[in-house]
Structure formats: structure tokens, C-alpha cells
Amino acid sequence: MYDLLTNLLGNQIVAYVIAASLPLIFVLTFVLFAVLAERKVSAHMQDRLGPMRVGWHGIIQTLADMLKLLQKEDIVPEGADRPLFNLAPLLTFLGTYAAFAAIPFAGIYVGSSTAIGIYYITAVSGLVVAGLLLAGWASDNKYSLYGAMRTAAQIVSYEIPTAIAILTMVMVSGTLSLMKISDMQTAHFWNWWILGGPETGIVKFLLIPFMIITFLIYYISSLAEVNRTPFDLPEAESELVSGYHTEYSGMKFAFFFLAEYANMFAVSAIAVTLFLGGFHSPIGYLGHSLGIDWLIPVEQFFWFAFKGTALVFVQMWLRWTLPRVRVDQLMVICWKYLIPYAVVNLIIVGIITLL
Amino acid sequence: MELYDIIFYLIALTVVVSAAIVVGSKNIVRAAYSLLFTFLGVAGIYILLGADFIGVTQLMVYVGGILILLLFGIMLTNKVYSVDIRRENSYIIPSIVIVGIFAAFLIFVMTETNWVTADPTFPNTTVFELGKTLLVHYSIIFEILAIVLLIALIGAATLARNDNKER
Amino acid sequence: MKKYLKNTWDALWTIFIGMKVTWKHLFIPSVTIQYPDEHRPIPDRARNRLYVNIDDCIGCMQCQRACPVDCIDIKTVKALPTDELGLTSKGTKKALWVTQFNIDFAKCMYCQLCVFPCPTECITMTKVFEFSEYEREKLLYNFSNLTLSEVKEKEENYAKFMEKKAAEKAAAAKAKAAAEAKAKQESEKKDNDNKPSSEEKDS
Ligand code: SF4
Ligand code: SF4
Numbered sequence: 001m002y003d004l005l006t007n008l009l010g011n012q013i014v015a016y017v018i019a020a021s022l023p024l025i026f027v028l029t030f031v032l033f034a035v036l037a038e039r040k041v042s043a044h045m046q047d048r049l050g051p052m053r054v055g056w057h058g059i060i061q062t063l064a065d066m067l068k069l070l071q072k073e074d075i076v077p078e079g080a081d082r083p084l085f086n087l088a089p090l091l092t093f094l095g096t097y098a099a100f101a102a103i104p105f106a107g108i109y110v111g112s113s114t115a116i117g118i119y120y121i122t123a124v125s126g127l128v129v130a131g132l133l134l135a136g137w138a139s140d141n142k143y144s145l146y147g148a149m150r151t152a153a154q155i156v157s158y159e160i161p162t163a164i165a166i167l168t169m170v171m172v173s174g175t176l177s178l179m180k181i182s183d184m185q186t187a188h189f190w191n192w193w194i195l196g197g198p199e200t201g202i203v204k205f206l207l208i209p210f211m212i213i214t215f216l217i218y219y220i221s222s223l224a225e226v227n228r229t230p231f232d233l234p235e236a237e238s239e240l241v242s243g244y245h246t247e248y249s250g251m252k253f254a255f256f257f258l259a260e261y262a263n264m265f266a267v268s269a270i271a272v273t274l275f276l277g278g279f280h281s282p283i284g285y286l287g288h289s290l291g292i293d294w295l296i297p298v299e300q301f302f303w304f305a306f307k308g309t310a311l312v313f314v315q316m317w318l319r320w321t322l323p324r325v326r327v328d329q330l331m332v333i334c335w336k337y338l339i340p341y342a343v344v345n346l347i348i349v350g351i352i353t354l355l
Numbered sequence: 356m357e358l359y360d361i362i363f364y365l366i367a368l369t370v371v372v373s374a375a376i377v378v379g380s381k382n383i384v385r386a387a388y389s390l391l392f393t394f395l396g397v398a399g400i401y402i403l404l405g406a407d408f409i410g411v412t413q414l415m416v417y418v419g420g421i422l423i424l425l426l427f428g429i430m431l432t433n434k435v436y437s438v439d440i441r442r443e444n445s446y447i448i449p450s451i452v453i454v455g456i457f458a459a460f461l462i463f464v465m466t467e468t469n470w471v472t473a474d475p476t477f478p479n480t481t482v483f484e485l486g487k488t489l490l491v492h493y494s495i496i497f498e499i500l501a502i503v504l505l506i507a508l509i510g511a512a513t514l515a516r517n518d519n520k521e522r
Numbered sequence: 523m524k525k526y527l528k529n530t531w532d533a534l535w536t537i538f539i540g541m542k543v544t545w546k547h548l549f550i551p552s553v554t555i556q557y558p559d560e561h562r563p564i565p566d567r568a569r570n571r572l573y574v575n576i577d578d579c580i581g582c583m584q585c586q587r588a589c590p591v592d593c594i595d596i597k598t599v600k601a602l603p604t605d606e607l608g609l610t611s612k613g614t615k616k617a618l619w620v621t622q623f624n625i626d627f628a629k630c631m632y633c634q635l636c637v638f639p640c641p642t643e644c645i646t647m648t649k650v651f652e653f654s655e656y657e658r659e660k661l662l663y664n665f666s667n668l669t670l671s672e673v674k675e676k677e678e679n680y681a682k683f684m685e686k687k688a689a690e691k692a693a694a695a696k697a698k699a700a701a702e703a704k705a706k707q708e709s710e711k712k713d714n715d716n717k718p719s720s721e722e723k724d725s
Pocket of ligand 2: 574578579580582639641
């Protein structure tokens with residue numbers, strides 16, 4: 001990708017900047033779409049209609065909301081620590097966006113072809129925690145601080161099962177590079193890791209139940225990492241107004257919002273890459289059969305976006321199904337259930353792969 | 356390469372400035388967040404040098420772990436506002452002397468050492484070799500370290516446990 | 523251990539059941555009524571904005587007296603005998619020009635108490651309930667169908683009529699007084715006939 005862009009533009013720096021902002025375009029469009037989708041999904045699950053006024057069936061409602069947010073007054077509370085207050089949304093979005101650098105969107109596009117992609121992603125998600133803590137702290141508001149504390153405790157706890165689930169995948173696939181993991185699951189859907197991956201024979205069938213368990217563990221703990229219901233304690237409206245972003249308005253609030261939705265896609269994208277074949281088509285490529293080369297990346301991107309969005313939809317579905325858990329339940333789920341399961345699962349999968 | 360130089364100096368500037376803020380800031384939270392940028396900068400330098408695994412580990416351990424723990428500790432502390440970081444200037448002469456000696460020593464080492472310049476081609480992946488070293492050559496040490504960590508964890512949990520009979 | 527596994531299974535299974543329920547609801551037609559575009563039917567006896575059929579109003583002010591918040595303000599001018607006001611639809615004869623019939627809907631509480639006393643049933647509840655305004659003055663409805671100039675004319679007419687009447691009355695009174703005076707004079711004259719005086723000659 002870089003070479004292509006460098007050749008095209010003749011300048012390395014410009015090529016880098018363009019390549020780095022490609023995911024941003026995707027994220028922005030995704031967020032525009034996802035916010036509306038969330039509202040529509042929630043509405044229809046509650047037998048309502050959701051936004052209907054702006055455009056056909058409210059299709060450009062998010063755009064209108066964004067314009068509204070842009071116009072809003074930027075309020076900084078009096079007791080707030082101004083520079084830190086301004087830094088927090090940026091830091092949060094930075095941590096989220098940094099993860100996109102290592103996610104392979106298609107065979108030809110991955111931000112950084114680093115060999116340790118998945119490790120890098122787990123590391124940069126720490127920046128999000130720092131940003132959220134900062135937001136809660138700098139707002140000088142007890143609800144914000146509570147929310148921030150809860151976020152930090154929650155994300156740090158749930159990073160453990162997430163990391164162990166990822167470790168399981170790294171162990172079976174033998175690589176940290178998301179590109180390589182994707183390429184292992186090419187061709188057909190029975191090559192997806194959730195269905196035993198490219199292994200053959202008895203090992204494949206032994207792997208399937210444990211891969212499903214790994215997927216569930218990853219998915220549940222990733223829900224907690226992006227603060228989605230049932231783990232949305234950090235911004236529990238009924239208890240904490242809206243948690244760490246209570247004091248934010250206008251563009252800064254929009255940044256948090258953007259980061260939240262981008263994060264939703266990021267964790268779904270990782271789940272897709274690790275378990276569901278990444279950007280590879282489950283049924284083979286049209287480009288191959290027609291002999292059109294440029295169609296393949298387009299198809300790959302389509303499948304990637306499709307699978308990621310499907311998982312995001314499941315997140316929304318869960319959100320409008322389950323009530324919020326209590327703080328003690330949150331910790332019980334993590335430490336007493338997810339982590340033991342993840343560890344046992346890791347050991348069993350290790351033994352199976354030795355077979 | 357020019358671009359790499361520019362990036363290096365930018366990162367170095369970030370590290371130095373934020374480190375200065377860490378030392379100079381009176382507000383403990385601000386100091387902690389400057390530390391974040393110092394860590395980020397150091398990780399950036401590692402990555403720039405081709406040691407991607409070390410760089411990311413730096414990020415993971417320091418930013419994701421230690422810094423968050425630090426912030427957590429600060430924010431859970433009572434009356435953070437009244438905590439005054441001591442910045443007394445009473446030991447000004449001894450500190451200048453010590454810093455001077457240390458700086459002279461560092462500069463001496465820097466100029467006198469016969470630096471081994473690495474092959475400019477970056478190793479494609481450092482993980483494989485690292486894993487092999489850790490888990491094959493030094494596996495026993497690795498395991499012992501793990502057990503030490505485990506003991507520390509258990510000790511912390513025991514200390515923190517509430518031994519009330521009623522519960 | 524068994525309980526632990528069962529807990530896990532229960533959690534996953536109940537989440538699955540819950541998701542099934544929400545999935546079903548995703549396809550149930552929604553119950554939302556898109557309000558300004560769609561309306562729910564308004565019940566027959568709903569109390570909303572008032573309407574006054576001014577052609578039927580006889581200006582009896584019963585409604586004004588009935589209103590607990592005094593939001594109806596009626597002014598009437600008596601019609602001249604020559605004015606042809608017509609009849610109400612019920613056949614009552616109208617005798618007053620209703621020059622002002624204001625209802626202040628900012629004050630009205632839609633109690634319907636003004637509706638019942640009306641003898642001609644011309645003040646009624648309608649089904650209109652969306653009539654909010656940006657200015658309070660716009661909620662002051664005037665139902666009178668007379669224009670300002672007409673009102674003025676009627677008032678002047680009435681005033682003139684009254685003047686005329688007063689003048690007539692005065693004239694009548696004068697005439698009467700004159701007649702009386704005359705009669706008195708005459709009777710006095712009769713009394714004084716026998717003894718003529720110098721004063722009489724002067725007058
Ligand atoms: S509805 Fe009630 S408040 Fe309104 S005008 Fe009639 S009597 Fe008065
Ligand atoms: S009670 Fe009826 S007739 Fe009488 S003034 Fe009111 S509206 Fe007119």
C-alpha cells in the first residue's frame with residue numbers, strides 16, 4: 001500500500017499521511033452509520049420507530065446531530081484542570097485510533113505491516129484507559145470521577161481475559177501478525193479459526209468447541225472493554241449522570257462519542273480477524289472467477305466491513321436485551337468466571353495443538 | 356534518512372519536555388500525565404530503532420500497567436488537592452555537584468565508548484528470536500520469575516484480605 | 523463445581539433466550555404514532571378549544587358569568603329598533619350587537635362550564651387542540667364578526683339614538699313641563715281672573 005501510494009504521489013510523507021488517514025474516513029462513515037443503526041435497532045427492539053424526521057426514515061439524523069454538536073458552546077467547568085480537560089478526549093480517541101493502524105482491512109491495506117499487530121493493539125488500548133481516567137479527573141465532578149474509576153477498574157480487569165483469549169489464538173496460529181492470521185483463514189468459511197482453522201483431521205474437530213469458548217470469552221470481555229451494556233457501569237445514566245463525559249459538551253463530547261463507536265468497531269474487527277476469517281470471503285471471490293484483479297480488494301473490504309458490522313450489531317442487540325450488571329457482579333464475572341475459563345481453555349487448546 | 360531524523364528529534368523533544376514537566380510540575384496528576392508522554396516517546400524511540408517488541412512492551416507495561424496503577428492510586432487518595440509535592444531548594448549545591456558528576460560520567464561514556472553500529476537493515480521480526488530465547492534457553496529463569504510474581508500476588512491478596520470473622 | 527458450571531450455562535442460556543425475545547420484537551410492527559402526521563382519534567367529549575358561532579349569539583353574557591377564570595370578555599351594544607338583526611337558528615330574536623367577544627385561551631382551562639348555560643348553544647368545544655403560539659397575545663381570540671368601524675358605527679348610532687331619545691325625552695319632558703306649566707298658569711289665571719294685576723300685563 002505504501003509503495004503504491006509513494007509511487008502514485010512521488011512523496012513518502014504525503015503517502016504516509018494519506019495511508020494513515022484512510023481508516024479515519026472509514027471510522028467516520030462507520031460512526032455516522034452506527035449511531036443511527038443503534039438508535040434504529042434500539043427503537044425497533046422496543047417496538048418504536050426511532051428517528052424518522054431528518055431524511056427518509058431519519059437517515060441523515062446523525063449528520064444533523066453532528067452539526068448541532070459542532071455549533072454547541074464549548075464549556076469548561078470552573079474547577080476543571082483546563083489543559084488536562086482538553087487533552088482527555090484527544091487521548092481517548094488517539095488510543096482508539098491507534099488500534100486501527102494494525103487492523104488489516106483488506107489484503108492490500110493494513111496501516112502498519114508490523115509483525116506484532118495484535119500485541120500492539122492490546123498495548124495501545126491502555127491509552128484509552130488513561131484518557132478516560134483523565135476525563136473523569138479533570139472534570140472536577142464526583143460523578144465523572146466515579147465513572148472514570150469504574151472504567152479503569154473494569155477495563156484493567158477485563159484486559160486479562162481478553163489477553164488470555166488472544167493468547168490462545170496466538171498460540172494456535174503461531175503468529176502475532178493479524179495479516180498472517182487472516183491469511184491462514186482464506187478460501188472458505190470452514191477455514192475460519194472458530195471452526196478449527198486450517199487444521200485438518202481430528203485436531204480440527206477437537207478444536208472447534210474450545211475455539212467457540214475462546215470466541216465467547218473474547219467477545220464478552222471486549223464488550224466490557226468498550227463499556228457497552230451489560231457492562232456500561234462507567235456511564236450508567238441512572239447512577240452517574242453519564243460518567244466520565246458528564247462535563248463535556250460540543251466537539252469534545254463528540255470525540256468521546258466517536259472514540260466509543262470506533263472502539264466498538266475495533267474490537268469487533270479484532271474478533272473478526274482472529275476468529276471469523278478476517279477480510280477473507282467465506283465463499284470465494286467473484287474477482288477470481290471473473291478474472292478481474294481489482295475486484296478482489298474491494299470484495300475483501302466488503303467482507304471485512306460486513307463481518308465487523310455484524311458483530312457490532314450483536315453488540316447493540318445485547319445492549320437492548322440485557323440490563324446492566326452490578327459492580328460486584330462485574331468483578332465476579334471477570335475474576336471468577338471468565339479468567340478461570342480462559343486459563344483452562346488456554347491449557348486445553350495448548351494440549352490439542354501439541355497433538 | 357532525513358525523515359527518520361526529523362521524527363527522532365520530534366520524539367526526543369517530547370520526551371525531554373515532558374520529563375521536565377514531570378520534575379517541575381506541582382500538580383501531581385499533571386506530572387503523572389506528562390510521564391505518560393515520556394513513556395510514549397521512549398516507546399516511539401524503541402520502535403524507531405526497529406525494536407518493535409520492546410517498544411510495544413514499554414507501552415504495555417508502563418502506560419497500560421504502571422501509569423494506570425499510579426493514576427488510580429493518586430485519584431483514590433484522599434484530599435489530592437492538598438497534597439503538596441515538596442520542592443525545596445535547600446540541597447541545591449549537593450544536587451548540582453551530583454548531577455554534574457553524573458552528567459560528566461555519561462558524556463564521558465558516550466564519547467569514549469566504541470559504539471557497535473547495527474546493521475541498518477531492520478530485522479523483520481524480533482518476536483520469534485525473543486520467544487525462543489525466553490522459552491528455550493532461559494526457560495528455568497523465566498519460570499522462576501513467574502513463580503516470584505505469583506508469590507507476590509498471593510502475598511498482596513493475603514495482605515489485602517479482610518479477616519473479619521463476621522463476614 | 524457443578525453449581526459453577528450450571529451458573530455459567532444458565533447465564534449463557536438466559537442471555538440467548540433474551541436475545542431471542544428482542545430479535546422477535548425487532549420485526550414486530552412498531553406502535554409509534556408519528557404525531558403531527560398521524561393523530562389518534564379524539565374522543566367525542568374531549569374538551570379542547572372553544573368555538574363561538576357568533577351568528578347565534580344573543581350576547582346574554584351567561585357564558586361570561588359562568589367562566590371561573592373570567593377569560594371571556596363580552597361587550598354588547600343595544601340594537602336600534604330599526605336594525606334588522608335576524609333570528610338565531612333556534613328562533614330567538616337578537617336584540618344586541620355583540621361588539622366584542624374575546625376568549626383568552628392563555629387563561630382558559632377548558633372546563634367547559636361556559637358551554638352549558640348558553641341558551642342558544644352557540645359556544646361549543648371543537649376538536650382543535652394544537653394552537654400554540656409564540657406570543658401570548660395571539661391566544662386572545664376575538665369571535666365578534668363586526669369590524670372596528672362597524673363597532674364604532676354601532677356605538678355612535680346607539681349613542682345618537684340615545685341622544686335622540688334623550689332629546690326626545692327631554693323635549694317630551696319639556697313639553698310636558700310646559701304643558702303642566704301652562705295648565706298651572708291657566709289654573710292660576712283662573713284664580714287670578716277676578717283681580718287683574720300689573721305683572722300679568724308684562725308677561
Ligand atoms: S372552558 Fe371554562 S375556563 Fe374556558 S372559557 Fe369556558 S368557562 Fe371559562
Ligand atoms: S351564553 Fe351563548 S348566547 Fe349568551 S353570550 Fe355566551 S355565547 Fe352568546
